[in-house]
Amino acid sequence: MRRVLDLRLEELLPTPSGLLASRGLPAEDRFLDLAERARSEIRALGEPRGVREELAREEFVEVYRGEGDNDPHTPLDQVVPRADRLALFAVTLGNAVSEAVTTRFSDRDLALGWMLDAAASLAADTAADVMAADFAAACRHGNEKPVVLPYSPGYCGWAVSGQRRLFARLQPVEVGITLNASCVMQPLKSVSGVLVAGPVEAHLFDNEFDCCASCTTRECEARVAQLGGTR
Amino acid sequence: MSVLKEIATSLEKGEHLRVRELTQEAISAGIPATEILDDGLLAGMAVVGELFRRHEIFLPDVLLAARAMYAGLDLLEPLLKAAKAPSRGKVVLGTVRGDQHDIGKNLVGIMLEGAGYEVLDLGIDVTPQAFVDTAEREGAAVIGLSALLTTTMGVMGEVTELLRERGLEGSVRTLVGGAPVTAEFARRIGADAFGFDAADAVVQVQALLENGC
Numbered sequence: 001m002r003r004v005l006d007l008r009l010e011e012l013l014p015t016p017s018g019l020l021a022s023r024g025l026p027a028e029d030r031f032l033d034l035a036e037r038a039r040s041e042i043r044a045l046g047e048p049r050g051v052r053e054e055l056a057r058e059e060f061v062e063v064y065r066g067e068g069d070n071d072p073h074t075p076l077d078q079v080v081p082r083a084d085r086l087a088l089f090a091v092t093l094g095n096a097v098s099e100a101v102t103t104r105f106s107d108r109d110l111a112l113g114w115m116l117d118a119a120a121s122l123a124a125d126t127a128a129d130v131m132a133a134d135f136a137a138a139c140r141h142g143n144e145k146p147v148v149l150p151y152s153p154g155y156c157g158w159a160v161s162g163q164r165r166l167f168a169r170l171q172p173v174e175v176g177i178t179l180n181a182s183c184v185m186q187p188l189k190s191v192s193g194v195l196v197a198g199p200v201e202a203h204l205f206d207n208e209f210d211c212c213a214s215c216t217t218r219e220c221e222a223r224v225a226q227l228g229g230t231r
Numbered sequence: 232m233s234v235l236k237e238i239a240t241s242l243e244k245g246e247h248l249r250v251r252e253l254t255q256e257a258i259s260a261g262i263p264a265t266e267i268l269d270d271g272l273l274a275g276m277a278v279v280g281e282l283f284r285r286h287e288i289f290l291p292d293v294l295l296a297a298r299a300m301y302a303g304l305d306l307l308e309p310l311l312k313a314a315k316a317p318s319r320g321k322v323v324l325g326t327v328r329g330d331q332h333d334i335g336k337n338l339v340g341i342m343l344e345g346a347g348y349e350v351l352d353l354g355i356d357v358t359p360q361a362f363v364d365t366a367e368r369e370g371a372a373v374i375g376l377s378a379l380l381t382t383t384m385g386v387m388g389e390v391t392e393l394l395r396e397r398g399l400e401g402s403v404r405t406l407v408g409g410a411p412v413t414a415e416f417a418r419r420i421g422a423d424a425f426g427f428d429a430a431d432a433v434v435q436v437q438a439l440l441e442n443g444c
Contacts, residue, residue, distance in 0.1 A: 111294035114291065154380045154382050155380065214411045216410045216411055
């Protein structure tokens with residue numbers, strides 16, 4: 001099943017203090033002012049839209065194989081066989097936000113450009129979380145609601161070139177997202193990937209893959225902690 | 232306080248309109264453009280860079296100061312070009328092919344310009360050929376490579392390899408950086424230096440160009 005979503009911008013905007021904390025900045029007036037201005041720009045320019053399409057496990061395995069560039073062993077190799085349902089997704093804040101970041105830098109309004117970029121990145125990540133929540137709601141059976149987490153090409157051993165098969169299957173041009181020859185998405189503030197639905201245990205893996213050695217974010221640990229799981 | 236000292240002080244405070252005004256005042260007073268640049272704008276940025284390295288100020292403070300620097304630099308550039316003033320060195324900068332993350336790379340570019348280097352920013356999603364062709368054509372001394380993804384950092388190795396193939400590895404040095412990049416990775420791909428953040432990148436470029444290491 002395919003579903004296009006118009007997302008609510010207010011739901012995606014980081015709070016000023018949350019935005020500053022995410023960048024290690026104290027909540028001082030000059031930074032809070034920048035954060036508010038960045039939020040205002042996104043509020044004025046953002047047009048968040050997303051699309052998701054459910055697919056069978058076998059179909060996803062074909063998409064995930066991509067062009068054969070993935071690491072030999074990846075977290076998704078473990079997670080996908082345990083998943084109940086899978087859906088490809090792509091979501092964007094729209095072109096105007098990405099262009100505003102570029103414009104701020106070229107106009108030399110560097111601090112605001114940097115803050116706007118940070119706010120837009122957080123908003124795009126939140127948009128992916130909203131797509132996951134919407135899929136979780138769709139997967140609900142009675143009182144049982146699965147845990148849904150997004151995974152994206154470029155991370156966790158899934159090669160960027162994997163975007164080509166993902167885009168060929170999902171066709172996110174419907175919500176304004178395209179791919180260039182190097183697999184970079186336009187607009188830049190977009191997120192694509194797979195939504196994996198399943199019980200908490202389905203999402204647990206040992207982060208000892210080759211890709212984990214050079215990973216500096218270790219976001220998977222925070223995600224699992226939020227689920228109440230342990231490694 | 233001399234006008235050059237005042238330029239430096241206003242720049243440190245991020246007062247871009249005041250820096251522009253003072254720079255115009257200095258030009259009108261007949262102070263050579265190179266002097267305004269070195270003793271005003273770059274002197275101020277040097278203080279800002281040092282405070283940032285010591286974690287006494289935050290990144291947006293550096294960016295506010297950089298905006299002030301550019302406000303003065305925009306007035307000086309035609310004069311510097313006319314005087315054929317040499318830069319401290321030319322650096323080709325970009326985010327590697329397949330990677331769209333440019334904020335870290337932009338910060339490095341700003342800090343390098345603040346330290347007096349000429350930066351040729353090729354943007355994001357840059358092929359190894361574009362890096363090497365530009366460096367060769369422009370006579371750049373350093374190529375700065377940025378990547379945020381573990382799945383794109385391998386492209387950095389393609390650049391060092393291409394430099395070797397073209398016999399340029401001695402004349403064009405490479406600096407790598409970005410969240411997943413480490414000194415060990417830099418050594419493995421044969422890069423000349425690793426910058427762990429924007430401030431360190433400037434130190435590394437200085438070392439590459441001034442000490443030849």
